[in-house]
Amino acid sequence: MNQLFLVRHGQNHANITREFSHRKIDYSLTRKGRIQASQTAQYFRSLGIDEIYSSPLKRARETAAAIGAAVHLPVTVIEEFREVNVGCLEEEPPTREAWVFFFFFFFFFLRGCHWIRFPGGESFDELRERSLRGYRLVTEGKSGKKIVVVAHGGIISFTLGEICPGIQLTDQDFALNNNCSITEVHLADFSGTFEGRLVRWASSDHLHGQAAKFVSAVPDTEQI
Numbered sequence: 724m725n726q727l728f729l730v731r732h733g734q735n736h737a738n739i740t741r742e743f744s745h746r747k748i749d750y751s752l753t754r755k756g757r758i759q760a761s762q763t764a765q766y767f768r769s770l771g772i773d774e775i776y777s778s779p780l781k782r783a784r785e786t787a788a789a790i791g792a793a794v795h796l797p798v799t800v801i802e803e804f805r806e807v808n809v810g811c812l813e814e815e816p817p818t819r820e821a822w823v824f825f826f827f828f829f830f831f832f833l834r835g836c837h838w839i840r841f842p843g844g845e846s847f848d849e850l851r852e853r854s855l856r857g858y859r860l861v862t863e864g865k866s867g868k869k870i871v872v873v874a875h876g877g878i879i880s881f882t883l884g885e886i887c888p889g890i891q892l893t894d895q896d897f898a899l900n901n902n903c904s905i906t907e908v909h910l911a912d913f914s915g916t917f918e919g920r921l922v923r924w925a926s927s928d929h930l931h932g933q934a935a936k937f938v939s940a941v942p943d944t945e946q947i
Contacts, residue, residue: 733759735782759903764793766929803857807877810844
């Protein structure tokens with residue numbers, strides 16, 4: 724088994740504006756996001772981390788860099804951990820109509836309609852294969868490693884059940900995946916087949932003060 728720490732990035736401007744961000748929208752961390760990244764880095768300082776990986780987006784790379792500086796390790800960027808590709812939604816303002824459209828796909832993704840694709844973006848099946856490639860890249864041929872992966876709420880939440888069979892997150896679980904939350908998974912890769920055990924989901928206990936005052940990047944369903 725390898726010990727994976729799946730870290731959602733710190734707060735960035737898109738969390739405040741609720742913009743969709745896969746590739747074209749790419750903000751750095753806010754001041755609060757940098758505080759969250761710093762506190763998260765302090766948490767990992769004494770855990771004996773072996774490797775650090777990150778999504779290519781700025782908010783993830785900057786969060787990973789803070790962790791890397793604390794534990795004296797380089798950060799390897801993995802394209803496969805980029806946020807969910809929502810296609811044309813990234814080119815539109817984050818209006819009520821855009822979020823209704825997103826939740827339409829979210830609803831069907833969670834209910835097994837994995838072939839449905841965001842217009843101009845990806846389907847759940849494509850997201851699944853992309854994320855599994857990422858997990859293979861960071862675990863293949865390894866055992867007993869402590870690995871940090873800094874990625875995004877969407878890809879971590881949507882694909883957790885692909886590496887931890889039997890895990891089905893609820894809408895409430897998704898809402899708990901706040902900025903710089905840590906999900907811990909014990910994961911073995913048997914020739915491309917993953918057997919993972921979820922140890923804890925979206926823990927924010929290491930954050931305090933201003934860093935623990937979260938802003939949801941997703942509006943409440945009542946608001947739309």
